[in-house]
Amino acid sequence: MSRLVVLLVLVSVVLFAGSAIVGTAPLSLAESLSALLGQGDAAARVIVWEIRLPRAAAAFGVGAALGLAGAALQGLLQNPLAEPGVLGVSAFAALGAVIAIFFGLAGLSGWVVPLAAILGAGLATLVLVAATLRGANSVTLLLIGIGLSSFAGALISLAMNLAPNPYSLSDLVNWMMGSVANRSWADILLAAPAWAAGAALVVLAGPGLRALSLGEETAASLGADVRRTRLLVIAGTAILAGASVATAGAIGFVGIVAPHLVRPFVRHDPQRLLVPSALLAGTLLMSADILVRVLPFQQELKLGVAAALIGGPVFIWIAARLGRASA
Numbered sequence: 104m105s106r107l108v109v110l111l112v113l114v115s116v117v118l119f120a121g122s123a124i125v126g127t128a129p130l131s132l133a134e135s136l137s138a139l140l141g142q143g144d145a146a147a148r149v150i151v152w153e154i155r156l157p158r159a160a161a162a163f164g165v166g167a168a169l170g171l172a173g174a175a176l177q178g179l180l181q182n183p184l185a186e187p188g189v190l191g192v193s194a195f196a197a198l199g200a201v202i203a204i205f206f207g208l209a210g211l212s213g214w215v216v217p218l219a220a221i222l223g224a225g226l227a228t229l230v231l232v233a234a235t236l237r238g239a240n241s242v243t244l245l246l247i248g249i250g251l252s253s254f255a256g257a258l259i260s261l262a263m264n265l266a267p268n269p270y271s272l273s274d275l276v277n278w279m280m281g282s283v284a285n286r287s288w289a290d291i292l293l294a295a296p297a298w299a300a301g302a303a304l305v306v307l308a309g310p311g312l313r314a315l316s317l318g319e320e321t322a323a324s325l326g327a328d329v330r331r332t333r334l335l336v337i338a339g340t341a342i343l344a345g346a347s348v349a350t351a352g353a354i355g356f357v358g359i360v361a362p363h364l365v366r367p368f369v370r371h372d373p374q375r376l377l378v379p380s381a382l383l384a385g386t387l388l389m390s391a392d393i394l395v396r397v398l399p400f401q402q403e404l405k406l407g408v409a410a411a412l413i414g415g416p417v418f419i420w421i422a423a424r425l426g427r428a429s430a
Contacts, residue, residue: 281407
């Protein structure tokens with residue numbers, strides 16, 4: 104696993120540096136590199152350091168958080184199709200943030216929207232865990248996730264329908280499509296503590312997730328605290344998904360694709376899956392953000408739309424493979 108982690112770190116660093124070169128501003132390669140090194144024209148330095156690099160950092164942070172949350176949920180629920188978007192966690196996080204924005208609470212403090220998103224994600228995660236405790240299987244959990252997403256989507260649509268003015272409606276629609284454009288270092292600093300806290304909780308749950316892969320009874324006989332592991336994953340994934348939605352809006356599928364790609368390289372160990380999944384998901388989302396910058400569209404494609412266009416077919420392929428394997 105160490106080689107895989109090192110490789111993913113190197114790729115992410117290269118992409119992060121490459122993101123300083125890619126953009127709509129007419130900067131040459133030499134100008135971008137000079138600005139990246141803190142030299143050259145002042146305007147170029149502002150474009151690179153205050154626009155492009157914060158955007159890349161936001162994309163990587165959101166992707167890493169969603170990838171880590173997806174890997175943790177898959178280990179907890181023993182379901183390779185689990186991830187915050189598919190199971191409705193991201194939708195409820197978005198609902199929490201929309202409620203805060205709709206009622207004007209976002210202006211009270213920069214922490215209001217992230218906290219509202221985290222609370223929404225936590226509520227959905229609690230529903231899923233409660234269903235798991237009652238013996239729900241993978242199909243039932245997916246159906247519950249669809250129901251949660253539909254319910255949250257209906258309430259979000261209601262908020263958009265009742266938006267007090269066209270400007271508020273435009274803000275809600277753009278935010279729901281998912282994007283890291285125009286993000287600043289202040290946005291990253293606001294989300295970073297939540298990402299760090301969520302990641303710490305999930306990593307602490309790693310040994311418990313490894314034991315749970317043997318079954319709850321076996322895990323308990325080995326001395327694993329199943330209830331503690333469940334609570335750590337619930338809290339960690341809620342914080343990770345909530346902060347990510349508050350930063351970039353609705354971004355789907357990256358949390359399921361990354362763990363699925365990494366799993367064969369870690370021998371299907373839920374604990375060893377966590378860190379590589381986070382790194383790969385961050386790298387994938389950063390790559391997608393670079394792609395949407397260079398696509399020849401009159402208006403830039405939203406990152407959430409691009410992630411869904413790529414991740415949706417991959418999700419169908421994963422589900423089909425699992426169906427054939429269980430047949």
